[in-house]
Every structure is written in structure tokens, then in C-alpha cells.
Amino acid sequence: MMTPVKQAIVVGGGVTGLCAAYYLARDLGRENVTLLEADAVAGGTTRSETVQGYACDCGPNGFLDREPATLEWIDALGLSGELIRANESARRRFIYAGGRLNEIVGPPRFFLSPLLSVKGRLRLMREPFIAGKRDHTGETIWEFAARRIGTEAANTLVGPMVSGVFGGDARVLSLEHCFPRMAAMEREYGGLTRALIGKRLHKKAVSPLGPSGRLTSFREGIARLPGEAAAALGDALQTGERVRRLSMTPEGHYAVETSGGQTHHARAVVVAAPAYAAAECCRELDEAASRALDSIRYAHIAVVCTGYPNAAVHGDITGFGFLIPRQENLRVLGCLWTSSMFPQQAPPGHTLLRTMVGGYTDPEAVGLSDEELLDLVRRELHPIMGIDSEPEFLRIFRWQRGIPQYLLGHGTILREIEAAEARHPGLVFAGNAYRGIGLNDCVLSALRARRLVTGFLGVE
Numbered sequence: 058m059m060t061p062v063k064q065a066i067v068v069g070g071g072v073t074g075l076c077a078a079y080y081l082a083r084d085l086g087r088e089n090v091t092l093l094e095a096d097a098v099a100g101g102t103t104r105s106e107t108v109q110g111y112a113c114d115c116g117p118n119g120f121l122d123r124e125p126a127t128l129e130w131i132d133a134l135g136l137s138g139e140l141i142r143a144n145e146s147a148r149r150r151f152i153y154a155g156g157r158l159n160e161i162v163g164p165p166r167f168f169l170s171p172l173l174s175v176k177g178r179l180r181l182m183r184e185p186f187i188a189g190k191r192d193h194t195g196e197t198i199w200e201f202a203a204r205r206i207g208t209e210a211a212n213t214l215v216g217p218m219v220s221g222v223f224g225g226d227a228r229v230l231s232l233e234h235c236f237p238r239m240a241a242m243e244r245e246y247g248g249l250t251r252a253l254i255g256k257r258l259h260k261k262a263v264s265p266l267g268p269s270g271r272l273t274s275f276r277e278g279i280a281r282l283p284g285e286a287a288a289a290l291g292d293a294l295q296t297g298e299r300v301r302r303l304s305m306t307p308e309g310h311y312a313v314e315t316s317g318g319q320t321h322h323a324r325a326v327v328v329a330a331p332a333y334a335a336a337e338c339c340r341e342l343d344e345a346a347s348r349a350l351d352s353i354r355y356a357h358i359a360v361v362c363t364g365y366p367n368a369a370v371h372g373d374i375t376g377f378g379f380l381i382p383r384q385e386n387l388r389v390l391g392c393l394w395t396s397s398m399f400p401q402q403a404p405p406g407h408t409l410l411r412t413m414v415g416g417y418t419d420p421e422a423v424g425l426s427d428e429e430l431l432d433l434v435r436r437e438l439h440p441i442m443g444i445d446s447e448p449e450f451l452r453i454f455r456w457q458r459g460i461p462q463y464l465l466g467h468g469t470i471l472r473e474i475e476a477a478e479a480r481h482p483g484l485v486f487a488g489n490a491y492r493g494i495g496l497n498d499c500v501l502s503a504l505r506a507r508r509l510v511t512g513f514l515g516v517e
């Protein structure tokens with residue numbers, strides 16, 4: 058069935074597509090924009106469920122409140138008054154190594170921490186004297202860390218951080234694309250310690266202990282954000298509409314075909330579906346772009362939410378949670394102490410934990426049965442936190458191709474995709490597969506799409 062030509066169609070209603078469609082609807086009028094989402098509910102991996110009083114985030118559990126664009130969008134949606142910030146104690150982060158939880162502390166306490174051997178600590182202290190990298194060849198996160206702070210610190214501190222953020226493997230991920238600020242610190246200041254000192258002198262927020270900004274969410278979980286954005290779009294959002302093909306009409310419009318057999322037409326299209334789905338949609342329109350999109354790898358990851366009465370948890374779990382270096386030979390990647398950060402998200406007197414299993418180095422884990430995943434939690438995590446009883450609450454979420462991985466060579470892929478955007482004016486690729494995986498990055502990606510589309514359409 059032929060539909061009227063819209064100004065813009067957005068494909069994919071995760072946070073990126075919702076944000077892009079929200080602003081485009083404001084710029085162009087809601088009647089001129091359509092968002093096509095394959096699932097029955099918009100939100101993508103940003104979902105939450107409240108069961109038995111436990112508010113479980115299925116994917117992300119919040120965003121860092123350091124990106125003004127995210128806060129502005131939330132404000133525009135009328136949700137600022139509902140934001141909750143993680144407790145101050147969430148600054149306490151731990152690494153499980155040597156049979157115990159070790160708090161990650163900054164200098165000078167770090168030099169006394171047993172997390173690294175004396176040799177490892179001495180090597181780390183040499184960081185300010187390590188020369189910056191002179192050539193411009195790509196480097197993995199692990200290579201960068203090993204070069205600057207030594208292999209032991211790279212394995213024990215950096216490896217777990219990378220599996221915590223990306224579900225990824227520091228040995229294959231590109232530093233430049235995953236942690237561009239860290240790469241820039243070395244380029245601008247000659248090293249990390251110098252950058253920390255330099256930034257502090259200029260009163261810029263920076264911390265060696267974790268990302269700057271406070272983890273922020275909503276009482277009922279992060280899905281409040283996509284839920285409200287979807288409501289604001291009204292009937293501009295069409296769910297259950299999986300796009301299968303993009304092509305050009307003889308009139309120079311984009312034709313967007315859905316698997317239900319409908320064809321929508323628009324002057325501009327934002328493809329905010331995951332890269333592998335975008336590749337499928339664009340196969341006929343632009344084969345080179347489709348190949349580039351297809352080459353973006355993903356990590357599969359499972360999130361196991363468990364709940365307990367506080368009396369069953371004997372360890373001190375005040376803080377953000379902990380990560381486990383791969384050399385500890387445990388299968389679990391780490392555990393977030395959700396109810397310590399956000400007490401509102403568990404019933405009073407109860408503890409909610411979120412355990413991550415799988416990731417790029419353990420792709421099979423996402424296929425484990427519920428019983429097998431629960432057994433991992435029992436065997437590997439309960440002893441670490443002194444938990445002596447079965448969880449009274451269990452929910453498991455599995456994400457096949459859940460988190461994109463920016464491997465070495467990601468820059469070449471981005472250039473291919475940008476070349477396709479230049480070949481097809483009005484076509485924009487947005488989402489977590491390109492320039493950052495955090496929710497803040499998704500908002501920035503949506504705003505880039507909005508800028509390019511309104512520029513193309515000649516709208517202020």
C-alpha cells in the first residue's frame with residue numbers, strides 16, 4: 058500500500074531512534090515523521106521490569122549525568138523531577154582478585170593495595186616517565202595499558218573494566234574508538250598521570266577510579282526514558298514494523314519496505330537499528346555500506362537479576378559492585394550491587410544484584426539454561442559476598458548480539474559508512490554501533506542524525 062511521502066522515517070526504536078524521532082518530530086511536525094520499530098515495544102535493550110517489588114533493568118541500568126544533551130532531552134520529556142542518582146557510596150568499586158574483593162583506590166592508598174604485586178605497583182608508578190606513542194597506528198586497549206602501566210595492571214585493572222563496559226576483550230578492542238578520551242590524554246599531555254594533574258590544574262572533572270559523572274536512573278528503572286519518549290511520539294511510532302529493504306524511487310524519495318508488506322516513503326531516513334539489521338536493510342541500496350555494517354561484531358551477554366532478604370547477605374556490599382579479571386578463571390564477568398546504589402529498586406529490607414555473564418570472550422554463556430546460569434551465581438558469586446541462601450527472586454535476560462565491539466580497524470568501517478551517507482543524501486546511520494555505546498553516546502548519535510537530516514531538508 059502506498060503511503061504519503063514523509064519528511065523523515067526513523068528505522069529502529071531503541072533510545073537512539075526514539076531520541077532522533079522525538080527531535081525530528083519537534084522540528085518537522087509529528088505528522089511528518091514516522092518511527093518504525095520491529096518489536097511490539099520500543100526501547101531496544103533499554104528495558105526494565107518490576108516484579109515482586111524488584112525493579113530490574115534488562116540491559117543498561119542508567120546513564121552518567123555528565124552529558125548535558127541527555128539531561129536536556131529528559132527535561133524536554135518532563136522527566137527531570139523523576140531522576141534518581143546512585144548513592145554516593147557507588148563510587149566504591151571493587152575487583153575480585155586473590156580470593157577477596159579489593160577496593161579500587163587512587164594514589165597514595167593505591168600503592169599499599171594488594172591488588173597488584175609490589176613489582177606491578179612499581180611498574181605502574183613509572184607511568185609518568187613512559188614516552189607517548191609516536192606513530193599513528195591503531196592500538197588495542199590492552200596494548201596501550203600494557204605499554205603505559207604494565208601488563209599486570211593491564212590484566213588486573215583494565216581488562217575487567219573493558220568487560221564491565223563493553224562485555225568486551227581489551228586485547229582486540231580499539232583504544233581510539235572505545236576510549237577516545239584516554240587516547241587524547243596521551244596525545245595532549247604525554248601520559249595519563251600528567252593528564253590527571255593537568256586536568257585538575259584546569260579544574261576539569263577527572264577521576265582515576267572510574268568514569269566521571271553520577272549513575273542516574275528512575276525509580277522503576279531506566280525504561281522510564283524510552284517509555285515516555287514513545288508516548289510523546291504518539292502514532293508517529295509504529296511498533297511491530299520490521300524494515301527489510303531500503304531503495305530509491307524514480308522521484309528521488311526513499312522507499313522503506315517492511316516485512317508486513319507495507320512501503321513507506323520519505324525524503325530522509327535515519328537507520329537506528331543495530332548494524333547487522335542496518336546491513337540487511339541496505340543490501341540493495343548500497344552494497345559497500347552493507348558489507349561495512351555487517352563487519353561490526355557484537356558480544357552476547359546475559360544479565361542475571363537475583364533478590365535476597367538482607368539477612369541472607371553477610372558480606373559488605375556497599376558500593377557499585379565488582380568485576381572479575383579473566384585470570385581468576387571464573388565465568389562471571391562481574392556483579393552490580395543495584396540496591397546499594399538505588400535502594401528504591403528493591404523492596405525494603407531486600408537486596409537486588411545484577412550479574413553479567415558471557416561477553417566477547419565467552420559467547421556460549423548466553424546459551425546456558427536458567428538453571429545453569431543460576432548455578433554459576435551460586436557457585437561463583439555467593440561465596441564472594443557471603444550469601445548463604447537461595448535467591449527469593451530470579452529474572453534472566455539474554456542479549457544475542459547485545460553490545461557492539463569496536464575492534465581495531467573500526468575507523469575504516471566508519472569511513473565506509475560516512476561515504477555511504479555522502480552517496481545518499483538524507484540517509485543517516487545512527488546508534489550504538491558507531492561512535493560510543495553508552496546511552497549518552499546514543500543521544501549524541503541521535504542529535505547528529507537530527508542535524509544531518511534537518512540540514513538536508515533545509516530546516517533550521
Ligand SMILES: Cc1cc2nc3c(=O)[nH]c(=O)nc-3n(C[C@H](O)[C@H](O)[C@H](O)COP(=O)(O)OP(=O)(O)OC[C@H]3O[C@@H](n4cnc5c(N)ncnc54)[C@H](O)[C@@H]3O)c2cc1C
Pocket residue numbers: 068069070071072073074093094095096099100101102103115116117118119120121298299300301329330331334338358360456459460487488489490494495496497499
Ligand atoms: C546488558 C547491557 C548493559 C548495558 N549497560 C549500560 C549502562 O549501564 N549504561 C549505558 O549507558 N549503556 C549501557 N548499555 C549500552 C546501551 O544500552 C545501548 O548502547 C543502547 O541502549 C543502544 O541503543 P540503540 O537505540 O542504539 O540500539 P538498540 O537498543 O539495540 O535499539 C535498536 C532497535 O532497533 C530495532 N530493530 C532492529 N531491526 C529492525 C528493523 N529491521 N526494523 C525496525 N526496527 C528494527 C530493535 O528492535 C531495537 O528496538 C548496556 C547494554 C547492554 C546490552
